[in-house]
Amino acid sequence: xxxxxxxxxxxxxxxxxxxxxxxxxxxxxxxxxxxxxxxxxxxxxxxxxxxxxxxxxxxxxxxxxxxxxxxxxxxxxxxxxxxxxxxxxxxxxxxxxxxxxxxxxxxxxxxxxxxxxxxxxxxxxxxxxxxxxxxxxxxxxxxxxxxxxxxxxxxx
Amino acid sequence: xxxxxxxxxxxxxxxxxxxxxxxxxxxxxxxxxxxxxxxxxxxxxxxxxxxxxxxxxxxxxxxxxxxxxxxxxxxxxxxxxxxxxxxxxxxxxxxxxxxxxxxxxxxxxxxxxxxxxxxxxxxxxxxxxxxxxxxxxxxxxxxxxxxxxxxxxxxxxxxx
Numbered sequence: 001x002x003x004x005x006x007x008x009x010x011x012x013x014x015x016x017x018x019x020x021x022x023x024x025x026x027x028x029x030x031x032x033x034x035x036x037x038x039x040x041x042x043x044x045x046x047x048x049x050x051x052x053x054x055x056x057x058x059x060x061x062x063x064x065x066x067x068x069x070x071x072x073x074x075x076x077x078x079x080x081x082x083x084x085x086x087x088x089x090x091x092x093x094x095x096x097x098x099x100x101x102x103x104x105x106x107x108x109x110x111x112x113x114x115x116x117x118x119x120x121x122x123x124x125x126x127x128x129x130x131x132x133x134x135x136x137x138x139x140x141x142x143x144x145x146x147x148x149x150x151x152x153x154x155x156x
Numbered sequence: 157x158x159x160x161x162x163x164x165x166x167x168x169x170x171x172x173x174x175x176x177x178x179x180x181x182x183x184x185x186x187x188x189x190x191x192x193x194x195x196x197x198x199x200x201x202x203x204x205x206x207x208x209x210x211x212x213x214x215x216x217x218x219x220x221x222x223x224x225x226x227x228x229x230x231x232x233x234x235x236x237x238x239x240x241x242x243x244x245x246x247x248x249x250x251x252x253x254x255x256x257x258x259x260x261x262x263x264x265x266x267x268x269x270x271x272x273x274x275x276x277x278x279x280x281x282x283x284x285x286x287x288x289x290x291x292x293x294x295x296x297x298x299x300x301x302x303x304x305x306x307x308x309x310x311x312x313x314x315x316x
Contacts, residue, residue, distance in 0.1 A: 010294055111298045111299040112295060112298065114294070114298070120290060120291045120293075120298055120302070124305060124306075127302055127303065127305075127306040128305060128306040132310060132313050134310070135310040135313050135314065136313075147238060147241060147311050147314055148241070148307055149241035150244075150245070150300075150304065150307055151307050152299075152306070153299065153300070156248065
């Protein structure tokens, strides 16, 4: 049951819309990590594989949640345009940062729009895992600072 | 364009990166104390009290960074950026909780014989606290606390 049913308040509609955006972000991350892994050497590839696996698990969880509510379940696209060429391990790490930061924005949006406590639990856990991976990719990409105080939030 | 890129898709920027920057997040940027906040932003007294408690948690963490730095000057230099980010988090939390007391009621923490390990434990405890509080909030307050918790998880990882 939603926490608040007042008109204009957060409800399952606002929550499902945000979850749908998060699902789209997870689809893109799963696809993008295929690119990241392909540009990394064998020794570093497991980091991308682990990240891809984590995003697949969240993607499947959100898909099942939305399907269970008979809400729209957005499909993955066949391909996505890369934000920049990925031709080296550093490029790959930088793409990992982009993927995780994009996913973080989507999950902060879920927190902002969620009506259900259980959904906020999912969002907080996913957001934290995303930021941990983002930190590792920022290190690998040589980006500073490697941490951010407000993952997923727009600058004030 | 990289040969790996295969449009005709709308690309990350439209499909993913901008998906979360819809108008609703303007509330987050503005903080949750705006008098123009809509119905979704109505704060119960319980939520307001809980948010004020998280200000105190963050104040304790900021004090912990100072205490650890005082105990180990080399550590102070190494974690200066992290300390600055903890300060920024405190500032934004205070802005979102205008009724909160500006001063910490807790005594200054003591760093102990392993300042880095102690500091890491303080960061992890604050992250746990903010994450738990985020789940019991809603709207912009939940988003702010969840984001700060995630940021502190990243700090925890750096201190490992």
